[in-house]
Amino acid sequence: MRELTYVARRTVEWREAPDPTIRSSDDAIVAPVAATPCDVDSSILAGHGFVAPPFALGHECVARVVETGDAVTAVAPGDLVVVPWSINCGDCDRCRAGLTAHCTAVPYMAMYGAPVGGNWGGLFSDLVRVPYADAMLVPLPAGLDPVAMASASDNWSLAWRLIAPHLKDRPGARVLVVARGSIGLYVCDIARALGACDVLYVDPDPEHRALARGFGAVTAESLESVPRGYDLAVEATGRVDQLAATVKCLAPEGICESAGNHFRPGELPLLDMYLTGVTLRIARDNVRAHIPEALALAAAGEVDPGKVVSHVIDWDDLPNALPEKHLKPVFVRADV
Numbered sequence: 050m051r052e053l054t055y056v057a058r059r060t061v062e063w064r065e066a067p068d069p070t071i072r073s074s075d076d077a078i079v080a081p082v083a084a085t086p087c088d089v090d091s092s093i094l095a096g097h098g099f100v101a102p103p104f105a106l107g108h109e110c111v112a113r114v115v116e117t118g119d120a121v122t123a124v125a126p127g128d129l130v131v132v133p134w135s136i137n138c139g140d141c142d143r144c145r146a147g148l149t150a151h152c153t154a155v156p157y158m159a160m161y162g163a164p165v166g167g168n169w170g171g172l173f174s175d176l177v178r179v180p181y182a183d184a185m186l187v188p189l190p191a192g193l194d195p196v197a198m199a200s201a202s203d204n205w206s207l208a209w210r211l212i213a214p215h216l217k218d219r220p221g222a223r224v225l226v227v228a229r230g231s232i233g234l235y236v237c238d239i240a241r242a243l244g245a246c247d248v249l250y251v252d253p254d255p256e257h258r259a260l261a262r263g264f265g266a267v268t269a270e271s272l273e274s275v276p277r278g279y280d281l282a283v284e285a286t287g288r289v290d291q292l293a294a295t296v297k298c299l300a301p302e303g304i305c306e307s308a309g310n311h312f313r314p315g316e317l318p319l320l321d322m323y324l325t326g327v328t329l330r331i332a333r334d335n336v337r338a339h340i341p342e343a344l345a346l347a348a349a350g351e352v353d354p355g356k357v358v359s360h361v362i363d364w365d366d367l368p369n370a371l372p373e374k375h376l377k378p379v380f381v382r383a384d385v
C-alpha cells in the first residue's frame with residue numbers, strides 16, 4: 050500500500066509500505082475514504098513542525114472498516130467510521146476520565162500523522178491499522194456525508210469542544226473568534242447553531258471572512274481592541290501576539306480557549322488577565338471523548354461543516370495538491 054510521506058518543506062510523496070495487518074484481537078484495519086489536512090499540517094508542510102521528515106502524514110479522516118480482530122464488537126467490515134487523531138485505549142484511568150489524549154497504555158503523544166509517540170502511520174495512507182478499535186472508532190451517523198465530516202477526527206470536533214460546553218453554561222454569550230483556518234470557521238458555525246450572539250470573526254483572509262459571514266458572524270481583517278467586549282473567545286492562529294490581543298478583549302471572568310500549536314514563544318498580558326479574571330485554556334484535544342456528542346449536533350442538521358470544504362480532490366492527486374494552500378481540501382477515494 051501507499052503512505053503519503055512528508056519528505057521536505059512543501060514536498061510530500063507516495064511511498065510503498067507493507068499492508069498493515071491485524072496484530073491483536075482488538076485491532077481493526079480501515080481504508081480512509083475522505084481525508085483532510087488538520088490546520089497544523091500546513092505548519093508542518095511549511096517547515097515549522099517539530100519532527101524531522103520523512104514521516105507519514107495525516108490525522109483527519111472518515112474511513113471504511115476493512116477487517117476486524119476477533120474481539121472487536123462495536124464496528125464491522127463495511128462500516129463508515131471517524132478515526133480520532135490520537136491513539137487511546139479507552140480503558141486506562143485517564144481514558145476513563147475522558148483524557149483520551151493522555152492515554153497511559155501507549156507512548157506519550159501517540160497519534161496518527163507524526164511519529165512523536167511511536168509510529169502509527171498517517172491517515173493519508175491506503176490502509177491504516179487502528180488499535181483498540183472498539184474504544185477508538187466512532188461510527189459515522191447515517192445521513193452524514195464523509196466529505197463534510199472528514200475533519201471530525203480533530204479540527205471539527207475540537208471546534209465543538211472549544212465553544213459548545215461554554216455556550217451551554219453561558220447561553221447567548223458574545224463570542225470572539227481570532228483564527229486563520231478551518232477551526233475558527235467551524236467555531237462560528239457551531240456558535241451560531243448553539244445560540245451565541247454577536248460572533249466576531251477576525252482573519253486577514255477575505256475568503257475565510259466570507260464563509261464566516263455565511264455562518265452569521267460579523268467579520269474583521271484584524272483585531273481592534275474591544276476592552277471587556279466578549280464573554281467567550283477562541284484563538285486559533287498559532288501566534289502568541291494574537292492570543293495576547295484576544296484575551297485583552299474579554300469581559301470580566303471571560304473564558305479564552307486557545308487551539309494551541311504555538312511553536313514560537315511569546316508574552317501574555319498576565320496583569321491584565323488577572324485584573325479581568327480570565328480563564329485561559331490551551332490544551333491538546335481529548336477528541337475521542339466528545340466526537341459522539343459533536344456528531345449528534347451535525348446529525349441533527351444544526352450545522353453545515355461541508356461549507357468549509359474548499360476543494361474535493363482525488364486521492365491519487367494528494368502529492369501534488371496537498372502542498373498547495375487551500376483552506377480545507379478533502380481527498381476522496383471512490384474504490385473503497
Ligand SMILES: [Zn+2]
Nearest residue numbers: 087088089203
Ligand atoms: Zn490536528
Ligand SMILES: [Zn+2]
Nearest residue numbers: 138141144152
Ligand atoms: Zn488509555
